[in-house]
Amino acid sequence: MMRCVNPLRVLFAILFLGIAGSLILPWQIELQHLDRSAHFRSATLDLGLRERVGQAAFIAALSGFRAPVAALLWISAHAAWEKTEWGKMDALFESVTTLQPRVLLYWDIAAWHMAWNARASALQDLTQPSEVLRERSAGHYVALGRNFLERGIKNNPDQYLLYESLGRLAGTRESDHGAAADAYAKAASLTNAPAYLKRLAAYESSLTPGREREAYERLLSLYHEGAQQRVPTLVTRLHEFEQKLGIPKDQWVNDSVSSYPFYPLKAPK
């Protein structure tokens, strides 16, 4: 049988660890701030999450296994999608995004499932005899999708992807072209944003009543950026606005759709 260490020695050891710990403490706090400022360790694991994911998963998440727990819940959400269990999917997406708030993919796909798939399912739900209620239910899912994107943006304000998705949702699902234009414009202003986002912002502006002048200026500015932005839709809309806004002919752009560099498409196999 093993003999014990002198308890006084253990007490001294604890005391020593306490003193060393108090010296390390400011460093730990500084490192925590450094991590947070670099957007690390930002997930909030609270009691609400514990109720949603269960105790075992919550303990696993607390023990440093947030990402694998989120991955497993995501697979469950996929299984729920195959059974079109939209309510369950929403709850699982809530948990996944709480566990991994910095994964854009989770916010984006959660919003897409809600605002596109769940909405379409609600509109085709023949168990609901009233058209009004079907529309209402569809609207509810679109709002859930928007909510995912807005919270995702709050957690990842420096990423263009979710702004782009918000623009798409506002434009195609809510027919709010002004909001869509603003979201695309914001997305375009962020680092690594693809060039087409500026065009999307201009197109959405062009569909917004009362923002014709702004739309024209955006389209014109893009046109002057060079050949890469002179795609057929842009040139066509620019000509529409030149006529609509009564721009003098000498100020019209000297271009036509055919001047756009044509990329031959590969034939489908």
Add this chain to the structure above:
Amino acid sequence: MSRRFSSSSRIFAIAGNTFTDLVRQRVFLFLLIFSLMVIGCSALLAKFSFQEEFQMLKDVALGAMSLFLSFFAILASAMLLPRDLEDRTIFTILSKPVPRHEYLMGKLLGVLTMLLLSTLIMGGLFLTVLVLREQSVLLETRNSFVGSQQELASALAEVRKSAFNWNLIPAMVILFAKASLIASLTLMISTFATSGIFAILTSVSAYFIGHLQETAREYWLGGVTVHWWSRLFSALLALVFPDLQAFNLSDDIVAGKGLPLDVFWQTIALGGVYTILYYLVACFLFQKREL
């Protein structure tokens, strides 16, 4: 009689022996489970979009690496002293001119070598599966894509962005630093533990407490009005245990976040400082222990 070996030779001899002993116990069989998990996961996730597949593959593989390394660190370190006492090999070693701190250092280095090798094997396997899947998705994209060359290049870049990125390497280094810290902490616990089981259970508890240290620290320093003993208890937890959440950066790294260099080095340094600290306390406790 003069000593035949220098101090470092003795340490390396004990470390080599410890490592060989761990290998003989077939701890590396765990790696088989890891490889099955990663390969199985990769096959299972093929039905998802490639972004989801790569995201979950990385999540699961790094999570499993963290779990296995922590598991290895606790089990291997907790059983070192009890087994040597049981086999009485410790008497053979310590009856020679081997200081106890060298004995502990040798044991710790043996475990750290095993952890390093495990990290390299698991990391290598994970990256191989990831790169193979990436190549497979790239090939599929090339063969099935319909569109301009520019669009194809953009699609391929998207696949590459979702799969391997260099930040996975520091993520694995941080996992190793965390496992080293846990090994040292467990070794310290085993120096005053009365049995191997006790050492394992206490180390597992310390592992969980370490993950809650940040909460205890915020509770202690947050200015919440609580009983004095509650505050004292939180302070004790915050000071004695390491903040293991500081090492859980891989969750955010797999999300595609770049790891700033200062965060990386400070995390590694924190792990190193705690590893040394617990080793020193282990030496202090073991120095006068009756065997």
